[in-house]
Amino acid sequence: MVDEQTKQEVDMITKAHLAAERLEKANEIHKELVKRQEALEARRVLGGQAAAGEPQAKELTEEEKLQISLKQFWKNSALEGVFK
Numbered sequence: 001m002v003d004e005q006t007k008q009e010v011d012m013i014t015k016a017h018l019a020a021e022r023l024e025k026a027n028e029i030h031k032e033l034v035k036r037q038e039a040l041e042a043r044r045v046l047g048g049q050a051a052a053g054e055p056q057a058k059e060l061t062e063e064e065k066l067q068i069s070l071k072q073f074w075k076n077s078a079l080e081g082v083f084k
Contacts, residue, residue, distance in 0.1 A: 026073050 060068070 023073070030069075
């Protein structure tokens with residue numbers, strides 16, 4: 001009984017470490033994508049392209065940003081439908 005409990009605890013810790021590694025990798029990818037997006041925006045602004053006539057982008061709340069991040073992080077995983 002103790003061995004089974006210990007095994008379950010080790011399994012949970014292993015899963016937590018794997019999840020943390022996936023999260024760290026996702027954060028690195030997100031940072032790279034943000035850098036690319038900033039570079040593209042800088043090129044657009046410095047290139048003289050105007051945003052005149054384009055509808056203004058709606059500012060997202062922190063909650064909306066978090067929900068989008070969570071959906072992207074859990075996409076194509078077994079837990080995709082759990083976090084809505």
